[in-house]
Amino acid sequence: MRRIAAIAAAKVTAALSQRLKMGGGTALPGLIAERIDPNIVPEMARRLGQGSVIVTGTNGKTTTARLLRGIVRAAGLRPVANRAGSNLMRGIAAALAQAAGLDGGFAGAKRRLGLFEVDEATVPEAARALRPRLVLFTNLFRDQLDRYGEVEYVAAVWRDAVRTLGDSATVVLNADDPSIAALARVATGQALFYGVEDTSRASEGLEHAADARWCSSCGSEFVYSEVFYGHLGHWHCGANCGVARRSPLVVATRIEMEPEGTRLMITMPGGDVSARLPLTGLYNAYNVLAAVAAAVALGIEPEAIERGLGAFTAAFGRQERLTVGGRRVQVILAKNPAGLNEVLRTITADGEEKDVALFLNDGIADGRDVSWIWDVDFDLLAGKVRSLTVSGNRAWDMALRLKYAGLDSLVEVEEDTATALRRALRATPEDGNLYVVPTYTAMLQVRELLARWARQPAFWETA
Amino acid sequence: MGATAGVLGDGIVELKLRLAHLYPKLMNIYGDRGNILCLERRCRERGIKFEVTELGLGEKLKSKEHDLVFIGGAQDREQRRVAEDLVEEKGEALKEAAAKGVVILAVCGGYQLMGRYYRGAEGEELPGVGVFGLRTEHPGPDAKRFIGNVVVEWQGGTLVGFENHGGRTHLDDGVKPLGRVVTGYGNNGDDGGEGAVCGNAYGTYLHGSLLPKNPRFADHLIETALRRRYKDMEMAPLDDRVEERAHAAAVRLANRRGIISA
Numbered sequence: 001m002r003r004i005a006a007i008a009a010a011k012v013t014a015a016l017s018q019r020l021k022m023g024g025g026t027a028l029p030g031l032i033a034e035r036i037d038p039n040i041v042p043e044m045a046r047r048l049g050q051g052s053v054i055v056t057g058t059n060g061k062t063t064t065a066r067l068l069r070g071i072v073r074a075a076g077l078r079p080v081a082n083r084a085g086s087n088l089m090r091g092i093a094a095a096l097a098q099a100a101g102l103d104g105g106f107a108g109a110k111r112r113l114g115l116f117e118v119d120e121a122t123v124p125e126a127a128r129a130l131r132p133r134l135v136l137f138t139n140l141f142r143d144q145l146d147r148y149g150e151v152e153y154v155a156a157v158w159r160d161a162v163r164t165l166g167d168s169a170t171v172v173l174n175a176d177d178p179s180i181a182a183l184a185r186v187a188t189g190q191a192l193f194y195g196v197e198d199t200s201r202a203s204e205g206l207e208h209a210a211d212a213r214w215c216s217s218c219g220s221e222f223v224y225s226e227v228f229y230g231h232l233g234h235w236h237c238g239a240n241c242g243v244a245r246r247s248p249l250v251v252a253t254r255i256e257m258e259p260e261g262t263r264l265m266i267t268m269p270g271g272d273v274s275a276r277l278p279l280t281g282l283y284n285a286y287n288v289l290a291a292v293a294a295a296v297a298l299g300i301e302p303e304a305i306e307r308g309l310g311a312f313t314a315a316f317g318r319q320e321r322l323t324v325g326g327r328r329v330q331v332i333l334a335k336n337p338a339g340l341n342e343v344l345r346t347i348t349a350d351g352e353e354k355d356v357a358l359f360l361n362d363g364i365a366d367g368r369d370v371s372w373i374w375d376v377d378f379d380l381l382a383g384k385v386r387s388l389t390v391s392g393n394r395a396w397d398m399a400l401r402l403k404y405a406g407l408d409s410l411v412e413v414e415e416d417t418a419t420a421l422r423r424a425l426r427a428t429p430e431d432g433n434l435y436v437v438p439t440y441t442a443m444l445q446v447r448e449l450l451a452r453w454a455r456q457p458a459f460w461e462t463a
Numbered sequence: 464m465g466a467t468a469g470v471l472g473d474g475i476v477e478l479k480l481r482l483a484h485l486y487p488k489l490m491n492i493y494g495d496r497g498n499i500l501c502l503e504r505r506c507r508e509r510g511i512k513f514e515v516t517e518l519g520l521g522e523k524l525k526s527k528e529h530d531l532v533f534i535g536g537a538q539d540r541e542q543r544r545v546a547e548d549l550v551e552e553k554g555e556a557l558k559e560a561a562a563k564g565v566v567i568l569a570v571c572g573g574y575q576l577m578g579r580y581y582r583g584a585e586g587e588e589l590p591g592v593g594v595f596g597l598r599t600e601h602p603g604p605d606a607k608r609f610i611g612n613v614v615v616e617w618q619g620g621t622l623v624g625f626e627n628h629g630g631r632t633h634l635d636d637g638v639k640p641l642g643r644v645v646t647g648y649g650n651n652g653d654d655g656g657e658g659a660v661c662g663n664a665y666g667t668y669l670h671g672s673l674l675p676k677n678p679r680f681a682d683h684l685i686e687t688a689l690r691r692r693y694k695d696m697e698m699a700p701l702d703d704r705v706e707e708r709a710h711a712a713a714v715r716l717a718n719r720r721g722i723i724s725a
């Protein structure tokens with residue numbers, strides 16, 4: 001009885017909040033469902049005929065989960081998924097409640113697969129509640145230290161969660177990230193590795209504030225023969241204690257960057273997959289590879305994987321293109337040094353001058369501590385930007401950082417989001433590309449404005 | 464005159480400062496690079512040469528070869544790795560340097576290790592260098608972490624930054640704090656003190672990065688180092704309009720947060 005009340009309450013709230021335009025309507029109904037019946041997640045998860053998958057990591061969770069959702073659908077399964085960064089327990093509860101009937105069961109339960117993007121620190125709780133058949137770890141970077149305290153804290157939380165998964169659960173791990181690869185040592189079930197082997201993608205070396213520099217076993221410094229992005233690459237312990245990158249089963253053998261997307265060749269047991277996706281940047285190649293590896297671990301055939309990738313549309317806000325006032329606008333979320341460095345590298349790759357707008361907020365979801373911008377190599381933009389608009393409530397912190405990168409003569413500071421966005425659009429030539437790079441809460445604001453202006457072509461020009 | 468300060472034509476002395484950056488790969492968690500970039504830039508703009516030597520594990524510090532020493536913050540695991548090396552390999556030289564008036568800036572984890580000892584959340588004790596008469600103790604894994612924006616009244620003005628530490632620092636009798644907390648927690652959340660000063664050695668919990676947004680404090684460090692080496696020094700002012708705006712905005716945001724959380 002209590003469960004029925006919880007599900008009904010969640011459904012009513014979801015409908016209501018959507019009607020009242022409160023946004024996606026995911027977190028609030030879940031919170032209500034949880035309050036009425038805290039056991040709703042484990043009870044309902046048990047009824048998913050295909051079990052559950054958890055996708056976690058610092059960068060790429062949303063895009064990876066979105067890609068995997070497409071693949072799973074192409075394979076004939078019906079995913080139950082949380083959306084748009086609602087990745088705490090209440091987001092999972094909301095997704096389950098909304099997909100279920102009033103009796104708590106699912107229509108077509110046999111083909112139902114739970115597919116949840118989960119916040120790093122929520123993994124143990126989510127794993128206990130969902131008893132997942134597969135957990136995919138993408139990468140571990142310093143991020144939101146004001147919330148997690150430290151990177152090592154997240155690694156420890158994950159180790160504890162992996163230990164409790166049980167033999168029947170598979171972990172899918174990024175072989176190129178030493179912190180992720182180390183999780184194989186505590187897994188009792190199977191571990192499947194994925195990695196990049198197209199060495200033409202390598203960058204010059206470790207960034208100055210790279211994470212995971214030291215061997216977790218003997219403490220010696222890792223040696224890299226290739227660095228792809230952040231601390232991701234081909235690594236081994238400098239003291240040769242035996243800790244080294246494992247040969248991955250699912251491999252990106254070729255990655256070709258194009259202005260509007262990426263072409264990928266991925267080899268795996270039982271065949272190859274080639275795909276062309278409307279996503280740019282090496283971090284997105286990793287997202288695709290991660291989703292494919294998870295699909296392989298789920299037993300999905302290469303042919304279905306290819307079809308699933310083909311049907312992909314860019315994940316919510318992570319990277320999408322809109323046309324506003326004749327300018328093409330691309331919004332790319334960046335919230336930590338490794339992520340932003342890679343975004344800057346991608347934007348500037350073709351050497352042409354770009355119009356860029358950076359939005360830095362210090363809300364809880366952004367990370368209240370903005371020190372991390374000092375670990376970003378903004379020098380990458382030198383000589384490659386035509387206009388550089390800076391906004392957000394920490395706009396002046398960003399302006400100061402950019403002064404140190406020698407970009408002060410280009411920087412236009414405007415704390416108000418809408419005014420800044422208008423200015424950035426005006427500074428962009430007609431038919432040009434504007435790259436908008438916000439932190440999380442700024443992304444929500446920017447996205448809403450752009451969506452509105454895209455519908456009313458002249459709106460952004462009015463003051 | 465030191466061998467590195469040559470006399471140019473018209474008796475103009477070529478100015479130069481040499482900084483030792485301790486454990487740049489291990490102690491860099493909160494954008495500490497900004498502090499080095501700041502000192503470098505503010506020297507360069509005034510025609511002062513600035514030389515950075517990075518010293519990692521096992522590398523000796525030579526107190527005579529440096530005018531400034533910087534050590535940043537780290538995560539617990541890195542801090543444990545550093546503690547022993549700091550005391551064994553660099554401890555004596557650091558104490559010598561401090562006694563000779565070399566300018567030392569220690570931030571967060573580095574600040575804690577410059578005290579007498581650091582006792583971690585599980586009770587394990589890390590020895591400190593003892594440049595500052597202070598001790599730091601973590602009350603235990605369940606204790607509240609001090610996280611947030613900080614505003615400090617310092618003798619030369621306001622300092623603004625961000626703190627993130629579990630350890631509580633208590634100064635020995637007679638040791639002076641760097642400043643008084645206006646917003647935030649500071650050394651221990653209790654006595655209103657933030658950081659420590661001992662001669663020309665400065666310790667603080669503030670990052671953000673600290674120096675770029677606090678140009679007066681950065682200049683105070685540079686000026687102290689210059690005067691020690693070249694006697695009568697006047698420093699030209701710089702265009703700090705962006706710095707002042709960033710400073711003011713950070714103070715405004717810190718106070719807003721302070722009011723909300725109170």
Ligand SMILES: [Zn+2]
Pocket residue numbers: 215216217218219220237238239240241242243
């Ligand atoms: Zn090793």
